[in-house]
Amino acid sequence: MRLLFLSTSVGPLGTGLGGGVELTLYNVALEMLRRQHQLTILAPMNSQMGNLPIVEVAGELQVPAQTQDRDVPVIMAGNSVLVNMCEYARKVQSEYDLIVNFAYDWLPCFLTRFYNIPIAHVISMGSLSQAMDTIVGEIVQEFPGTIGVCTKVQAETFTFAKDCKVLGSGIDLSLYNYCETPENQLAWVARIAPEKGLEDAVAAAQILGIPLKIFGKIQDQEYWEKILRDYPDAPIEYVGFLSTTALQAQLGKCRGMLMTPRWVEAFGNVAIEALACGVPVIAYRRGGPIEIVRDGETGFLVEPDSVDALVDAINNLDKINRYYCRKQAEEEYSLPAWGDRMEQWFKNILTADKRR
Ligand code: UDP
Numbered sequence: 001m002r003l004l005f006l007s008t009s010v011g012p013l014g015t016g017l018g019g020g021v022e023l024t025l026y027n028v029a030l031e032m033l034r035r036q037h038q039l040t041i042l043a044p045m046n047s048q049m050g051n052l053p054i055v056e057v058a059g060e061l062q063v064p065a066q067t068q069d070r071d072v073p074v075i076m077a078g079n080s081v082l083v084n085m086c087e088y089a090r091k092v093q094s095e096y097d098l099i100v101n102f103a104y105d106w107l108p109c110f111l112t113r114f115y116n117i118p119i120a121h122v123i124s125m126g127s128l129s130q131a132m133d134t135i136v137g138e139i140v141q142e143f144p145g146t147i148g149v150c151t152k153v154q155a156e157t158f159t160f161a162k163d164c165k166v167l168g169s170g171i172d173l174s175l176y177n178y179c180e181t182p183e184n185q186l187a188w189v190a191r192i193a194p195e196k197g198l199e200d201a202v203a204a205a206q207i208l209g210i211p212l213k214i215f216g217k218i219q220d221q222e223y224w225e226k227i228l229r230d231y232p233d234a235p236i237e238y239v240g241f242l243s244t245t246a247l248q249a250q251l252g253k254c255r256g257m258l259m260t261p262r263w264v265e266a267f268g269n270v271a272i273e274a275l276a277c278g279v280p281v282i283a284y285r286r287g288g289p290i291e292i293v294r295d296g297e298t299g300f301l302v303e304p305d306s307v308d309a310l311v312d313a314i315n316n317l318d319k320i321n322r323y324y325c326r327k328q329a330e331e332e333y334s335l336p337a338w339g340d341r342m343e344q345w346f347k348n349i350l351t352a353d354k355r356r
Pocket of ligand 1: 016018019020021022023024189190191215216217240241242243244247267268269270271273
């Protein structure tokens with residue numbers, strides 16, 4: 001297949017601004033190249049990801065949907081990178097079989113009707129915006145099978161849940177080393193933004209006096225500074241936004257990873273990255289982690305928004321056999337297995353497309 005990937009338009013690839021979509025796109029790209037498909041990636045200026053074939057497109061970044069109210073109208077900057085990527089795709093479409101859209105945005109969904117080649121939409125978040133819900137709902141009726149999501153619980157945030165293709169996720173397990181003997185410290189890995197609920201993890205670490213290492217891009221500086229003001233004595237260390245290699249080396253040495261999302265996490269790439277290192281995941285029983293964590297076996301699913309429940313689970317971490325965590329990652333989240341599902345999804349869309 002000749003594939004044209006449309007990256008997220010909220011940040012350059014490699015910066016972390018795009019959240020889990022960056023790793024998702026990277027892994028699908030690697031796997032499709034390994035399978036000898038042709039690939040070009042359209043992404044904002046200053047994108048960089050290994051040796052991937054990226055065409056950098058100029059223009060203003062899109063505002064992330066999760067930072068806006070549900071009912072805001074669709075807004076495009078005068079010189080929008082999303083518009084420019086879509087226009088580029090329109091011009092070169094005859095050289096490709098399929099566009100794979102990773103942008104959680106109205107425009108590429110709407111344009112599905114106007115391109116001459118089909119589009120597979122990888123929807124990376126749950127329902128957040130009325131405009132997006134409406135257009136995706138229409139597209140899934142007109143082009144059945146073209147809307148892909150990560151989990152069932154994510155799909156269920158939309159009225160058209162039954163029409164979504166649930167694809168899961170996968171990672172290159174060879175990049176993550178299993179660590180059997182951690183140090184007495186915890187990890188929290190995510191974009192630092194209100195929907196990730198970092199303050200609860202900090203509060204739990206403070207109650208127990210266990211060091212908490214924080215990894216991830218600071219997306220909301222004010223939110224981060226408020227946490228520092230509210231918990232001046234918490235045993236926390238901000239490590240930064242690390243490469244996968246550096247992240248897994250440090251993450252593996254943690255006794256557990258805390259996932260404290262306030263929103264319905266679509267998946268939670270970090271959960272499978274932790275498991276791959278042998279690190280149990282303690283997560284709120286909400287969104288994607290519900291379908292990942294085996295409660296009591298590879299981590300704990302606890303009452304959402306309860307710091308006490310986090311504390312209880314941390315106190316029980318020693319009951320988890322870290323080897324089971326690694327084993328679950330190997331059984332359920334290998335890159336080739338996920339690649340099979342993605343490749344089959346692309347093929348099905350090509351076969352069903354009536355324009356060809
Ligand atoms: N991440 C990273 N380095 C870090 C911290 C996080 O590369 O130091 C990546 C992590 O690998 C994951 C992403 O950031 O792919 C966070 O994605 P997730 O799906 O967990 O949440 P999202 O940000 O998409 O809501």
